[in-house]
Amino acid sequence: QKEVEQNSGPLSVPEGAIASLNCTYSDRGSQSFFWYRQYSGKSPELIMFIYSNGDKEDGRFTAQLNKASQYVSLLIRDSQPSDSATYLCAVNNNDMRFGAGTRLTVKP
Amino acid sequence: ETGVTQSPTHLIKTRGQQVTLRCSSQSGHNTVSWYQQALGQGPQFIFQYYREEENGRGNFPPRFSGLQFPNYSSELNVNALELDDSALYLCASRMIPSGRAKSYEQYFGPGTRLTVT
Numbered sequence: 001q002k003e004v005e006q007n008s009g010p011l012s013v014p015e016g017a018i019a020s021l022n023c024t025y026s027d028r029g030s031q032s033f034f035w036y037r038q039y040s041g042k043s044p045e046l047i048m049f050i051y052s053n054g055d056k057e058d059g060r061f062t063a064q065l066n067k068a069s070q071y072v073s074l075l076i077r078d079s080q081p082s083d084s085a086t087y088l089c090a091v092n093n094n095d096m097r098f099g100a101g102t103r104l105t106v107k108p
Numbered sequence: 109e110t111g112v113t114q115s116p117t118h119l120i121k122t123r124g125q126q127v128t129l130r131c132s133s134q135s136g137h138n139t140v141s142w143y144q145q146a147l148g149q150g151p152q153f154i155f156q157y158y159r160e161e162e163n164g165r166g167n168f169p170p171r172f173s174g175l176q177f178p179n180y181s182s183e184l185n186v187n188a189l190e191l192d193d194s195a196l197y198l199c200a201s202r203m204i205p206s207g208r209a210k211s212y213e214q215y216f217g218p219g220t221r222l223t224v225t
Contacts, residue, residue: 004150034213043198043216044151088150095141095164096200096214098150 003027004091006099015108019076023089023099026070033065033072034090037083038101044088048074079106110134112201112217120223126187129220131199133180140182141214142174143198151198157182186222194224 006023013019021035032051036044050056050063050072062075072091076083086101111134121127133140139158143151153166157176171187180201186193202214 036216043196043219046213046215049213090214092214095153095156095166097153098143100150 002099003097004089004099006087006089006102008100009102010105011102012105012107013079015079015081015106017079017106019079019083019104019106021074021076021087021089021102021104023072023074023091024070025072025089025091025097027091027093027097028067028070030070030091030093032092033063034092034096035061035063035072035074036088036090036098038086038088040085076104079104081106081108110215110217112199112215114197114199114217114220116220117218118221118223120225121189123189123191123224125189126185127189127222129184129186129197129199129222131182131184131201131217133182133199133201134215137201137203137215138180139202140176140180141200141202142182142184143200144168144193145196145198145219147195154184189224191224194222196221 035048037047038044048063050065056063060077064073084105086103088101089099113132115130141156142154145151156164160176173185176182196219198219200214200216
C-alpha cells in the first residue's frame, strides 16, 4: 500500500464547476496535511494546509480532513482555466510524503 | 516567490559522475528536505535535515547524501550517477519550533533539472 494515494485522474471539469480531488493516507500518526499545485515545468506551490478534522476554506478552495477515515480532499469552486495543473496531496508526520498527483483540466 | 533558491537550474552529467546541488532556505527556516521528482510522478522524499542533523530518510541508497550548514543552506550530493537519477530535484524548507511535535507548511524552491546521459 502506498503511503499517500490520490485518484489517478486525469480530471476534467467545465469552467465554473466544482472540482473534487481526493487523497487517502496510510500512517495514522500523520499530523498535518497539505495540498500543492504544480504547473507543468514548475515546482509545487502550497495552496492549502489543514491540521484538524473538518473543513477549512480559503477563497475558492476548501480542504476537508477526516482522520478516522484517513482521508483528505480538496474542493475547488468556480473552477477557472488557470486552475489547470497537477494537484499534489502531502501528508506529514516527521517528514512529508506526497501522492503521485491528480492532473486537473478546466475547460473554457 | 517562496524565498527558497536552488542552483544550478539545469545540469547535464554523465553516468558514473558525481553531482552537488545547492539550496538556500527561506529566512528563519531551520529544516530542509530534498525530493526527487521523476516525470509524471509525485516528489519522492530523499532526506530531511533539522539543525544540521539528518532526521529522516526515504528509500534512497547511501550514494545520496546531504549537508545542512549553520546558515541553514543545504547540499545534496549524488555519487556514481545512474541514468535513473535523471529527474527534477526539489528542495523545501520549513520552520519547526523547538519543543513542539507539530510541523508547519513547507515551501519549495524552483528545482534543479538533472539529466544523466
